[in-house]
Amino acid sequence: MTSLRDLPSVEQLLQGATQLIETYGRPLTLDALRLALDEIRTRFRATPEAGLPSPDAILAQAASHLLAWTKPTLLPVINATGVILHTNLGRAPLSRAAVAAMKEAAEDYSTLEYDLEKGQRGSRLTHAEATLQKLTGAEAAVIVNNNASAVLLALAALAHKKRVVISRSQLVEIGGGFRVPDVMKQSQAKLVEVGTTNKIRLSDYQSAFEEPTALVMRAHRSNFKIIGFTEEPELGEIVEVAHQAGVPVLDDLGSGALLDTANYGFAHEPTVQESLAAGVDLVCFSGDKLLGGPQAGILLGKKDLIDKVRKHPLARAVRADKICLAGLTATLLHYLKDEPEREIPIWRMMSLTLDQLKVRAETWRAELGQGEVLKSESTVGGGSLPEECVSTYVLALNVGSPDKFLKKLRQASSPVIARTENDKVLLDPRTVLNDALLLRVLKGVLSS
Numbered sequence: 001m002t003s004l005r006d007l008p009s010v011e012q013l014l015q016g017a018t019q020l021i022e023t024y025g026r027p028l029t030l031d032a033l034r035l036a037l038d039e040i041r042t043r044f045r046a047t048p049e050a051g052l053p054s055p056d057a058i059l060a061q062a063a064s065h066l067l068a069w070t071k072p073t074l075l076p077v078i079n080a081t082g083v084i085l086h087t088n089l090g091r092a093p094l095s096r097a098a099v100a101a102m103k104e105a106a107e108d109y110s111t112l113e114y115d116l117e118k119g120q121r122g123s124r125l126t127h128a129e130a131t132l133q134k135l136t137g138a139e140a141a142v143i144v145n146n147n148a149s150a151v152l153l154a155l156a157a158l159a160h161k162k163r164v165v166i167s168r169s170q171l172v173e174i175g176g177g178f179r180v181p182d183v184m185k186q187s188q189a190k191l192v193e194v195g196t197t198n199k200i201r202l203s204d205y206q207s208a209f210e211e212p213t214a215l216v217m218r219a220h221r222s223n224f225k226i227i228g229f230t231e232e233p234e235l236g237e238i239v240e241v242a243h244q245a246g247v248p249v250l251d252d253l254g255s256g257a258l259l260d261t262a263n264y265g266f267a268h269e270p271t272v273q274e275s276l277a278a279g280v281d282l283v284c285f286s287g288d289k290l291l292g293g294p295q296a297g298i299l300l301g302k303k304d305l306i307d308k309v310r311k312h313p314l315a316r317a318v319r320a321d322k323i324c325l326a327g328l329t330a331t332l333l334h335y336l337k338d339e340p341e342r343e344i345p346i347w348r349m350m351s352l353t354l355d356q357l358k359v360r361a362e363t364w365r366a367e368l369g370q371g372e373v374l375k376s377e378s379t380v381g382g383g384s385l386p387e388e389c390v391s392t393y394v395l396a397l398n399v400g401s402p403d404k405f406l407k408k409l410r411q412a413s414s415p416v417i418a419r420t421e422n423d424k425v426l427l428d429p430r431t432v433l434n435d436a437l438l439l440r441v442l443k444g445v446l447s448s
């Protein structure tokens, strides 16, 4: 009669587990073996007639626990959705130069806060600043963790317990719980709403300035549109009446494009240069939206205001790390060298021609021997250009159950994220960086 006493001890199993110990370390391997033994005991008590597994089978059971425990959760995926800045898929993929700069900053010591000339402490704030000054003409810049923290920091530093005037049409929620009124509350700025949801006039601002006001904020409606019976002054006009009242203007651009998206067949997204030209005192935007860099918040504009922002205690709490600064600087250099379309993946995707997209979709169809090439639409996404699409060609696959097929694609060793439309699975070449890899996955799933 087999009994639980026939089970090998943990010590005995450890002797045969040298490979696992080498890969996972002794303490974790021990945990896995104990768990495997517990499971086997429980199973044996329930169904003793099934007998006990061999020592090798026990080790295999422990190995599968170890694999599960150490499996990375942040995995690369192939984005075949055609959404260029897919927030859930990590927004902007980075340029080779940005990746190389980040790797270099990560691997060794760096001049993060060190002045090589003087041989003494320097400032991390200098890193992307000169490039941003050159690109935009702004007097000064500060880089923080993301744009949400840039807004919070600017409000806290410039308008603590003071009035901030903002149009009712701009009290937006960006997503992930980032709501302009809530951020104001956190910064302890006093929200002063002017105008109505659809109509806002210069006189609304002017009346608000009758009481002492620290700041006017404009928040870009990144993810929705107001259409119909609407009216809103130009940014330049708002700046003019604000400056007449001695009030600085903060423009939260969200995406902060440095290039004009209209040149690529997309709707026009306000650019950083336009805001500054309109006379805005401070502009803030994300590093990983239309800039195409790593997650960051960029705040730039008048030096006296930036200096105040830098001195605020929150600035330390939300500062950018060295890896971000390295990647951001490398990304900005692409703009300086007039090569974003060639080097920055999201601009490369936006500048793809319909012909190029069609050729790729047709190549995919030929390689797979199935599907049809259809005209469809790609979007920018990521809180940029709401509702705005641009034409593309997709490979549409007719599969038995599209949802099951999508699931299989997600479960592939290189997961593929795609979308369905009219019971077809659509694959958009625009956002796919590695066609060969995609085809390998598709062939595998189609033949399974």
Ligand SMILES: *Cc1c(COP(=O)(O)O)cnc(C)c1O
Pocket: 146, 147, 148, 149, 151, 174, 178, 219, 220, 221, 222, 252, 253, 254, 255, 285, 286, 287, 296, 297, 382, 383
């Ligand atoms: C996206 C966005 C933010 C938040 O930016 P993160 O970099 O994601 O923190 C803030 N304001 C606007 C207008 C945005 O579009």
